[in-house]
Amino acid sequence: MNDLSPCPPVPELIERTRSRSGLAPAHIAALIGGHLAGRVPDYQISAWLMAVTCSGLSSAETAELTRVLADTGQCLHLGQDTFVADKHSTGGVGDNVTLVLAPLLAAVGIPMAKMSGRSLGHHGGTVDKLEAIPGLVLPTTPEQVKASLETTGMAIATQSSAFAPGDAALYRLRDVTATVDSLPLIAASVMSKKLATGASVVVLDVKTGGGAMMRHLEDARALAELMVAIGCQNGLPTRAVISDMNQPLGSAIGNSLEVAEALHVLAGGYVPRLNDLVLALAGQVAAAAWPAVPNEVVDARLRKALTDGSAQNVFRTWVGMHGGDVASIDDPARLPxxxxxxxxxxxxxxxxxxxxxxxxxxxxxxxxxxxxxxxxxxxxxxxxxxxxxxxxxxxxxxxxxxxxxxxxxxxxxxxxxxxxxxxxxxxxxxxxxxxxxxxxxxx
Missing domain, CATH: 3.90.1170.30 (Pyrimidine nucleoside phosphorylase-like, C-terminal domain)
Known part of the structure; x- marks a missing residue:
């Protein structure tokens, strides 16, 4: 990142944030770039994070912070030559949507790529769920992600420090300074990684209710609106579905159990709430990919791909490509x-x-x-x-x-x-x- 000095001293930037006087784009770039370069120590960035948590950022400042964080690392540019979807969930109990959504979209001709993480706390991470499939090793490099997309139409990869390292540096401090629940910081963290992926559209699953990070609907709505605005301001079409998490999503909580449940859906089965949410999210992606196609036609295509084996075949091919036990797709009893x-x-x-x-x-x-x-x-x-x-x-x-x-x-x-x-x-x-x-x- 370029050093954009001269810039006011860091204490003045902290004060400007605390008093809501506003930061210029150069100020935000100097704070993040200086921290990564070692010129702005942890205690000053921690003080700034607390100022953000207490006083907030404007939508323009949040969008700029997101762009700066994305620019600290690589960008995949996945949507440069073809339409590629991306998806993010704010985390829920029994949330195995990605395991069904990615192969479903690929089956109807809409590639989907997603960087996923491991669990911390009670929310099982997508990586942990998929690693319950014996032998499966997820992609870790941009080249592997692109190869997976080209071969199967879907890519789920482990998060890499190559993408938005500035966000990782901030989150390390947020996690120990009681600044995790700041809306601008949550939004910038999520969307910086989406910008780094470089997809054509992002669909956000923002959970609300007793099992969600945003327990109250008004907070979930504020976060969803902020992330959609950030994406659009940075040239990334973004849609958000605010979904309920007052009870677990499906009937399974736990990695192998959730994989088996997802496989049941891919085999044409129905799981209340899980099927419906997958179709709702897929419908939003398809609306962006096929703006001229009527909603009822989109819905019929998606439902057919879930019941005729098309989505299951995509997932089977993807699992085989990454070393997983393909037989477990048809026989979930082989899972742990x-x-x-x-x-x-x-x-x-x-x-x-x-x-x-x-x-x-x-x-x-x-x-x-x-x-x-x-x-x-x-x-x-x-x-x-x-x-x-x-x-x-x-x-x-x-x-x-x-x-x-x-x-x-x-x-x-x-x-x-x-x-x-x-x-x-x-x-x-x-x-x-x-x-x-x-x-x-x-x-």
């Missing part, structure tokens, strides 16, 4: 399986009023499905399978879930699983899956 399956029974009968997604996500992490610290091992076989959803009628003593564990039954864990289900007498309806769709045109 926990030696113990513990039944979770409801102590009372009635109607399922709610399912605490955050509690079940945390419980799955305690079973070994996620990691508390970066670099820790993950047990691919452990997790939770839900047997009922909100609104279901259950009898006292009925099975509502299964704990898949390598250590057997544990009274404390079993009690925690039971407590995640609220049973009552009143009728209960599922909340809407999609709360809002936000679109924007790049300028």
């Amino acid at each position: 399986r926990a030696p113990h399956v513990v039944r979770v029974l409801t102590p009372s009968g009635g109607v399922v009023q709610s399912i605490d997604a955050a509690a079940l996500g945390g419980l799955a992490g305690r079973l070994g499905a996620a990691r508390e610290q970066a670099g820790a091992a993950v047990d691919p076989a452990s997790g939770i399978r839900l047997l009922v959803g909100v609104g279901a009628k259950v009898e006292a003593g009925a099975d509502v879930a299964e704990l898949h564990t390598c250590t057997g039954g544990d009274a404390e864990l079993l009690a925690a699983a039971q407590a995640a289900f609220t049973i009552g007498d009143a009728p209960a309806a599922e909340p809407p899956l999609v709360h809002q769709i936000i679109t924007g045109d790049a300028t």
Whole structure:
């Protein structure tokens, strides 16, 4: 990055942010570039991050921060010669959408590429899920990503320090300075990596509810609108779907269990909420790729590809290309399986009023499905399978879930699983899956 000095001293830039006096593009470039070059120490950048968290950034400043972070590393330019889609989720419990969405889009002729991460906390990372497939090794280099796209129409790769290293440097400090939940910093972090990918369109799955980072709908809407605006201001068409996370997305929580569930959908099966969200996100991508095609035609194409084996064949080819056990696509029993399956029974009968997604996500992490610290091992076989959803009628003593564990039954864990289900007498309806769709045109 070019040194854009002369620039006001860093304490003045911190004060300008704290007092909302505004930063010029050169100021933001100097802060990030100076930090990466070692001229701006951690304590000053940490102070600036706290100023941003407390006072915010304007939309123009946030868009500029995003562009600067993207420019600190490589850009793939995937959408330069052909239409390529990208996707991001803000993280949810049982969120295995990417495993179905990528092969589905590829099957209808829309290539999709995505950089994915590992889990930290109870949200299982896409990389951890896919590595539950025996032998699978994900791409790590730009050349491997492009080869995967050219051969199969889809690419899911592990995140690399080559892309937006400035964001990684900021996140390292955000994680230890209580500045993770700042909307401008979240938006810039997400969208800087999307700009670095260089796709033709990005679809964002912004979760809201008890199991999401943005628990309140108004916060999820603000984040979605900000990220869409950033993408469009930087010439990247961006669409956002605000989806509900007041209960786990599908019926599986845990890496191998979620892969098996995704394979069921790719084989033509139906999983409530999961199928519907995949189709909603795919529809937004297809609307950008095929603006002249009527919505009903798009929907029919997508549904056909999910049921006629086309999407499954793409995923099978992709898994084989990356060394995975292709036989597991047709026989998910070959995936890692926990030696113990513990039944979770409801102590009372009635109607399922709610399912605490955050509690079940945390419980799955305690079973070994996620990691508390970066670099820790993950047990691919452990997790939770839900047997009922909100609104279901259950009898006292009925099975509502299964704990898949390598250590057997544990009274404390079993009690925690039971407590995640609220049973009552009143009728209960599922909340809407999609709360809002936000679109924007790049300028």
